Amino acid sequence: MYDITETAAATDAWWAGLARHFAVAGVADPPALLARPGQGEDFWLRPDLLFSQTCGYPFITSLTGKVTLLATPGYDAPGCEGPDYCSLLIVRADAPWERFRDLDGRCCAVNSADSWSGHHALRILIAREGGQGPFSCTAFASGGHAASIAAVAGGQADFAAIDCVTYATLSRHRPSAVAGIRVLCHTPAMPGLPLIAGQAASAADIEAMRQGLAAAAVDPELADARAVLGIAEMHFPHAGDYNRLAVALAEHSEIGALL
Numbered sequence: 001m002y003d004i005t006e007t008a009a010a011t012d013a014w015w016a017g018l019a020r021h022f023a024v025a026g027v028a029d030p031p032a033l034l035a036r037p038g039q040g041e042d043f044w045l046r047p048d049l050l051f052s053q054t055c056g057y058p059f060i061t062s063l064t065g066k067v068t069l070l071a072t073p074g075y076d077a078p079g080c081e082g083p084d085y086c087s088l089l090i091v092r093a094d095a096p097w098e099r100f101r102d103l104d105g106r107c108c109a110v111n112s113a114d115s116w117s118g119h120h121a122l123r124i125l126i127a128r129e130g131g132q133g134p135f136s137c138t139a140f141a142s143g144g145h146a147a148s149i150a151a152v153a154g155g156q157a158d159f160a161a162i163d164c165v166t167y168a169t170l171s172r173h174r175p176s177a178v179a180g181i182r183v184l185c186h187t188p189a190m191p192g193l194p195l196i197a198g199q200a201a202s203a204a205d206i207e208a209m210r211q212g213l214a215a216a217a218v219d220p221e222l223a224d225a226r227a228v229l230g231i232a233e234m235h236f237p238h239a240g241d242y243n244r245l246a247v248a249l250a251e252h253s254e255i256g257a258l259l
Helices: 005-025 056-060 116-129 145-154 164-173 203-216 220-229 239-251
Strands: 051-053 068-075 087-092 107-110 138-141 159-163 181-186 195-197 231-235
Touching (some): 005 164, 005 220, 056 116, 056 239, 068 203, 068 239, 087 116, 087 145, 107 116, 107 145, 116 145, 116 239, 220 231
Parallel strands (some): 107 138
Antiparallel strands (some): 051 195, 068 195, 068 231, 087 159, 087 181
């Protein structure tokens, strides 16, 4: 989910290491090469999918009971703590706004309707931090976090909620992407993007991949790849831990979808 051009080689090295550890743990013939067909329900529900990473929102909605939680990486990024992460509310560096309430009536760029970090986390922030009285904003779909940042920097949008790992990755490897941007506040912390087993994985594969993830997370040969990708540690939560997302949405159902 955090694969960008500048880190593609590290992503490939990380996958090669994972595949090696998966095979040692008992997964038969894990793919030698990482597939990059995109993301979305059509991909995550492919019958031949072994392993992937998804967003927390589809994990608790359209993918429930259809994929299996393996692990949640802990990232070295401002806004992350253990397996949790948040979104950063960004505005232009020269914008006059100092608190979230100042954005009432402004325009927001949202990466996609089914994104937790760019859409639903913002709904929770509106509910919790909007202050007294109604809070309103207009919104449009940008198509991705990088596009949302560009829309804010270019003045097409006033603000956006950006996954903190995405923001840290761009800051490290594509700093021009976040030039002229500042962080106003952040959304409440929630479980980060889960690593999942697809429908092609057997029960034995699932256990073997968990063992392989644990081994790869501390493999010194993969330290460089982990550092580039910002992977600090590997956590193994229960799938029920992701119910925190659903509970937060239920508690603030009065804030409807922005798209």
